[in-house]
Amino acid sequence: DAGVTQSPTHLIKTRGQQVTLRCSPKSGHDTVSWYQQALGQGPQFIFQYYEEEERQRGNFPDRFSGHQFPNYSSELNVNALLLGDSALYLCASSFPGSHEQYFGPGTRLTVT
Amino acid sequence: AQSVTQPDIHITVSEGASLELRCNYSYGATPYLFWYVQSPGQGLQLLLKYFSGDTLVQGIKGFEAEFKRSQSSFNLRKPSVHWSDAAEYFCAVSGGGNAGNMLTFGGGTRLMVKP
Numbered sequence: 001d002a003g004v005t006q007s008p009t010h011l012i013k014t015r016g017q018q019v020t021l022r023c024s025p026k027s028g029h030d031t032v033s034w035y036q037q038a039l040g041q042g043p044q045f046i047f048q049y050y051e052e053e054e055r056q057r058g059n060f061p062d063r064f065s066g067h068q069f070p071n072y073s074s075e076l077n078v079n080a081l082l083l084g085d086s087a088l089y090l091c092a093s094s095f096p097g098s099h100e101q102y103f104g105p106g107t108r109l110t111v112t
Numbered sequence: 113a114q115s116v117t118q119p120d121i122h123i124t125v126s127e128g129a130s131l132e133l134r135c136n137y138s139y140g141a142t143p144y145l146f147w148y149v150q151s152p153g154q155g156l157q158l159l160l161k162y163f164s165g166d167t168l169v170q171g172i173k174g175f176e177a178e179f180k181r182s183q184s185s186f187n188l189r190k191p192s193v194h195w196s197d198a199a200e201y202f203c204a205v206s207g208g209g210n211a212g213n214m215l216t217f218g219g220g221t222r223l224m225v226k227p
Binding site for chain 1: 156204
């Protein structure tokens with residue numbers, strides 16, 4: 001049973017560019033959440049998708065957007081990248097209504 | 113709004129010694145509480161969780177945690193630390209209702225183990 005998978009593992013982008021990160025949830029999970037973890041800090045909630053809709057959103061600007069596909073996989077898009085967007089982006093999945101989330105290995109984004 | 117505080121940024125213990133990592137939370141109702149561990153460059157692994165019932169919960173790798181409502185705390189303990197326990201530990205809280213199941217994390221405690 002595959003756990004949560006994310007791609008790519010690492011990514012280097014230039015300021016002003018756009019990036020797309022991908023996540024496949026654990027088998028049987030239909031809810032996907034995204035978190036940003038800056039170096040030396042705890043993860044911060046970006047948003048959550050369920051039934052292909054954004055259900056909750058944290059305190060992140062509109063440059064951060066997402067999508068969920070019918071197979072429950074999800075994408076995180078960040079436009080107009082800033083140096084401060086450099087971080088580890090974590091995807092987590094869960095069963096409907098469950099508070100227990102399973103995390104993927106993350107995507108390390110570096111903005112230069 | 114819910115919040116989590118981990119007062120200790122770094123902790124160093126000797127291998128074989130006992131360990132306690134502190135976590136204090138702020139949440140209006142009964143929270144759902146978690147401890148996660150993160151090895152360098154890795155994702156988060158769930159160590160244990162508290163939803164309700166017995167306030168002392170057991171987790172993986174010999175860890176346990178105790179929920180104390182009166183102190184708004186959920187401290188993580190291990191009786192004998194192994195060198196492989198060196199990692200970053202995060203306490204997290206989620207709530208119900210409008211808060212949904214989004215996790216709010218503390219800033220983390222980095223554990224170093226001396227041989």
